[in-house]
Amino acid sequence: MQxxxxxxxxxxxxxxDFPALAQSVNGVPLVYLDSAAxxxxxxxxxxxxxxxxxxxxxxVHRGVHALSERATAAYENARGRAAKFFGAEAQEIxxxxxxxxxxxxLANTLKKRVLGEGKTILLTEMEHHSNIVPWQMVAQETxxxxxxxxVVPETGMLDxxxxxxxxxxxxxxxxxxxxxxxxxxxNPVQSLCAWAREAGAVSIIDAAQSAGHRKVDVREIGxxxxxxxxxxxxxxxxxxxxYGEGSLLQDLPPWQxxxxxxxRVTYEGSTWxxxxxxFEAGTPNVEGAIGLHAAMDYLDAVGRExxxxxxxxxxxxxxxxxxxxxxxxxxxxxxxxxxxxxVVSFALPGIHAHDVxxxxxxxxxxxxxxxxCNQPLMKKLGxxxxxxxxxxxxxxxxxxxxxxxxxxxxxRMFSKx
Amino acid sequence: xxxxxxxxxxxxxxxxxxxxxxxxAEPDAKVEAENPMCGDELTLFLRASADGLRIEKTQFTGQAxxxxxxxxxxxxxxxxxLPIGEAESLSQAFQEMLKIPAEESAEGSAERxxxxxxxxxxxxxxxxxxxxxxxWHALDHAVVQLREKGASEKLTxxxx
Numbered sequence: 392m393q394x395x396x397x398x399x400x401x402x403x404x405x406x407x408d409f410p411a412l413a414q415s416v417n418g419v420p421l422v423y424l425d426s427a428a429x430x431x432x433x434x435x436x437x438x439x440x441x442x443x444x445x446x447x448x449x450x451v452h453r454g455v456h457a458l459s460e461r462a463t464a465a466y467e468n469a470r471g472r473a474a475k476f477f478g479a480e481a482q483e484i485x486x487x488x489x490x491x492x493x494x495x496x497l498a499n500t501l502k503k504r505v506l507g508e509g510k511t512i513l514l515t516e517m518e519h520h521s522n523i524v525p526w527q528m529v530a531q532e533t534x535x536x537x538x539x540x541x542v543v544p545e546t547g548m549l550d551x552x553x554x555x556x557x558x559x560x561x562x563x564x565x566x567x568x569x570x571x572x573x574x575x576x577x578n579p580v581q582s583l584c585a586w587a588r589e590a591g592a593v594s595i596i597d598a599a600q601s602a603g604h605r606k607v608d609v610r611e612i613g614x615x616x617x618x619x620x621x622x623x624x625x626x627x628x629x630x631x632x633x634y635g636e637g638s639l640l641q642d643l644p645p646w647q648x649x650x651x652x653x654x655r656v657t658y659e660g661s662t663w664x665x666x667x668x669x670f671e672a673g674t675p676n677v678e679g680a681i682g683l684h685a686a687m688d689y690l691d692a693v694g695r696e697x698x699x700x701x702x703x704x705x706x707x708x709x710x711x712x713x714x715x716x717x718x719x720x721x722x723x724x725x726x727x728x729x730x731x732x733x734v735v736s737f738a739l740p741g742i743h744a745h746d747v748x749x750x751x752x753x754x755x756x757x758x759x760x761x762x763x764c765n766q767p768l769m770k771k772l773g774x775x776x777x778x779x780x781x782x783x784x785x786x787x788x789x790x791x792x793x794x795x796x797x798x799x800x801x802x803r804m805f806s807k808x
Numbered sequence: 809x810x811x812x813x814x815x816x817x818x819x820x821x822x823x824x825x826x827x828x829x830x831x832x833a834e835p836d837a838k839v840e841a842e843n844p845m846c847g848d849e850l851t852l853f854l855r856a857s858a859d860g861l862r863i864e865k866t867q868f869t870g871q872a873x874x875x876x877x878x879x880x881x882x883x884x885x886x887x888x889x890l891p892i893g894e895a896e897s898l899s900q901a902f903q904e905m906l907k908i909p910a911e912e913s914a915e916g917s918a919e920r921x922x923x924x925x926x927x928x929x930x931x932x933x934x935x936x937x938x939x940x941x942x943x944w945h946a947l948d949h950a951v952v953q954l955r956e957k958g959a960s961e962k963l964t965x966x967x968x
Contacts, residue, residue, distance in 0.1 A: 417811070743873035745846045746815075749936060753811030761846050775847030775871050804815065805874075806824070 400697040406785045408433040408689075419755035422793045427572050427600060427734045427781030428759050429622045432686075436625055439685035440678045450674055452651060462677055469680035470667070473632050476687045477617065478608035483640055485667040486680050489631035490599040491521040493618030494566070496633060496670060497595055498525040500643040501564055505593055508534035510563040513592065515540040515549055515578070516771060517571040520764040522597050526566065535563065544772055547574040547723035555586060562592035569607070570600035573763040573779070574723035575706065575734035577601075584613040593639070599623055602632075603690060604733060604783075605699040609634050616640075621679060626686035630679025633670070640666045647672040698784045702733030705782040705791055712795040713737050716802060722772060733782040736763070739798065742805050744776035750804070751778075754797040814929045814936075815874065823874035828884035832867045837953035841946040843938050848872035850880055852946040856954050862891050863954075873939050875930060880943035882924055887947070896951050899944045906931050906940060 398404075406412050409431045414421050423431060443465065449458035451466045467481070474481045487493045506512070512526050516539045523537075530537050540554045558565075565587040570577050580596055587594035596614040598607050603624025609617050616639070621630040635643070645652055645663050649672030654662045663669045690698070710731070713719050718740030724731045739747055748760030759779045762769045769776065780794055802808040832838075832853035842849040850870030857864045866884040870877075887895040901917045902924055910918060910928065918925065930940040 743847075743871075743876075745848070745873040745936070745939060746875070749811055749933065750815070762844075766844065769847065775849060804812075804820070 400694065400701065400784075402701060402785055402787045405693060406787070408435070409785055410434060410437070412785060416755050416757075417753050422754075422756045422790045424780040424782065424786065424790060424794065425757045425759050426783035426786075427623070427779065429628070430603060430625050430783055431785065432627065432682075433625055433689050435689055436627065436682050436685045440627060440682045443678050443681045448677075451677055452668075465684075466675065466677050466680050469684035472684045472687050476607075476691070477602075477632070477634055478610050479634050480637065482665075482667055483609075483634055483637055485633040485635065485640070485670045486675055487618070487631045487633050487670075488629055488676070489620035489622070490597055490618040491525075491620075491631075493616075493631055493633040494522055494595070494597065495525045496646050497566075497616055497618070498529045500646050501593060502529040502533050502535075503644050504642070505563045506530075506533040506535045510535045511557075511561055512537045513540065513557055513562045513565045513587075514538070515567050516542040517547075517549070517574055517576060517578075517765070517768055518566075518568055519572055519597065519599070520766070521599075522566055522568060523767075526564075538562075540567075542574070542576075542768065542771065546725075546729065547571070547576045548729050549576075549578060549583075551579070551582075554583065558586045558590040558592070562587065562590045564595065565590075565592045566595040566597065568597040568600065569612075570604070570732045570734070571723070572600050572734060573736055573765045573768055573777070575731045575736070576723055577730040577732050580612050580614065584615075588613065600732065600734070603686075603698075604695075604702055606695045609636075621683040621686065624683075624686055625689055626683035627679050630676045630683050632683075635666070640670075643670075645669050645672075649673040651675070693784055701784050702782050703731070705786055705788070706731055706733050706735050708788065708791045709735050709780055709782070709794060712791060713798065716798060716808070718807065719798075720774075722777060734779060735781075736777040736779045738774050738777050739802060739805075740807055742801065742807065744774075744778040746805075747778040747798075747801055750801045751794075751797045754793070754800065756793055756797050811933075814933065816926050816929075818923060818926045819874060819878040822878035822881040826868075826877050826881040828865075828867045829869060829881065830867050831869050832865070835867075836957055837950035839946040839949045839953070841942050841949075843876075843942055846873070846939065848876040848939055848942055850876065850943060850946065852880070852883075852943060852950055854947075854950045854954060856892070856957070860954070860957070862889055863887050863895050864889065868943065872942070873936075875927070875936055876939040876942050879927055879940045880946075882927070883943045883947060886922070886924060892951055892954055895947065899947050899951075902927075902944055903941055906937055 411431045447461040449462040451463040471481045473484045541550045584594045594614045595616040598619040602619035617634040622628040652672040654664045720738040722736040744760035748758045751758045835853035836856045837854040840851045853867045855865040868880045
């Protein structure tokens with residue numbers, strides 16, 4: 392998949408682009424069902440990073456020599472590419488270390504603008520720890536209060552009536568995940584952001600699970616800010632994107648101090664550079680931005696709508712297969728209640744998730760087991776942990792079949808069949 | 809060792825039918841332990857003998873994986889009626905077994921460990937190590953509780 396020409400979608404063909412998928416673990420071919428934790432990387436991404444280090448490596452924005460100019464151009468091109476990917480302008484794109492750093496940046500800068508004693512930060516019960524803990528830290532500092540839109544355990548969806556009630560009570564900051572990494576729930580981010588706007592709240596969308604899996608357009612969603620991680624969307628680790636609406640981003644105070652984020656420094660004080668550079672103190676992750684650029688090219692060549700449909704197809708099959716076993720609990724929306732993204736959490740009867748994951752690994756299947764960085768939600772669902780299979784465009788029906796075989800073996804081993 | 813070998817019959821037996829798996833009323837020591845990373849949770853209860861020198865009874869409750877449950881269940885069967893000091897050194901020997909190969913371990917530890925050696929294979933699964941040791945860490949803390957209690961009792965005795 393080196394060209395941008397549309398080709399008919401074939402997971403089998405796309406797999407060929409991913410060197411890491413072509414291996415055996417524990418003597419059996421790898422079945423990688425942990426893309427919600429991190430996706431595998433296509434050859435074009437890996438090569439773009441090699442090419443950068445072999446040809447253009449230099450510090451950006453500082454030198455006037457040829458290499459520095461090339462590196463700067465590549466880095467800024469990546470920013471432009473990210474802007475196009477999310478339907479934004481280049482000056483609205485800040486490169487971060489990932490979604491977690493994006494939330495931390497926002498929590499620590501917005502607190503000076505909109506938080507204070509008794510102000511409300513509205514989150515949901517299905518947030519990843521990275522969209523809870525930074526808010527708890529600034530709430531403690533500012534005296535702000537955190538409220539959560541409840542999850543309906545049976546459907547895995549947000550309680551929208553309760554959401555409206557909470558917005559009506561006054562909200563300063565609203566931060567919410569687009570897709571739950573645990574439940575696979577796709578949240579109605581457009582309506583939620585509209586309600587936030589009506590309530591006069593700043594809205595933030597955590598697109599860590601969605602950016603690489605479907606079209607994510609910031610103007611369509613209507614959010615003020617959006618964060619994501621490159622490594623979950625075929626890009627390298629350690630790079631992410633923060634989108635901030637033009638004037639809102641410009642208005643935020645700087646977060647970390649250092650080179651690049653300043654315009655003038657004297658011994659007495661400094662003045663700040665403009666956004667987005669104001670938020671990129673120090674030498675940035677140039678290779679990361681370049682790798683992410685290649686990843687976005689790759690995803691668009693595959694087709695983001697095709698990816699969404701393929702995820703949905705596999706997750707539907709997987710839910711069918713899992714529910715055919717007696718006593719298996721599946722979390723998150725079922726077909727009638729709402730859209731289920733390519734993530735399925737499940738619990739086998741009387742078998743702890745860690746045993747499921749260890750045994751599945753012996754069958755060559757990479758699953759995730761645990762609380763998925765969502766301890767309070769696990770408590771609410773009444774399970775200590777779940778096993779999770781997550782799908783991407785390089786997974787096939789054969790992978791679902793491998794999961795079925797593995798679950799059957801595990802159930803037999805524990806005398807549940 | 810393969811994963812299937814790790815889940816040997818004796819482990820599956822103890823995981824499926826854990827021994828002494830019931831809450832203890834008025835224990836002399838009670839320790840709640842959890843591995844928040846994986847969601848293993850258990851509570852260990854100890855009752856000391858009347859003279860305070862031995863562990864008379866051990867029970868546990870909780871929700872944990874097969875490795876963790878089997879390890880806790882085996883623990884309760886092994887330390888029953890042991891002098892407190894011996895329970896402590898058994899815990900040490902067990903935790904050592906998971907760190908270093910049998911041939912390098914102290915002489916006589918194999919005999920002492922007995923059927924606890926079925927968990928030796930966990931050494932090859934570093935991510936599961938904490939599952940196997942959780943109950944034993946709880947025991948270490950429970951023994952400290954027993955000793956403190958014993959110390960206060962002794963004090964009462966000398967006062968008398």
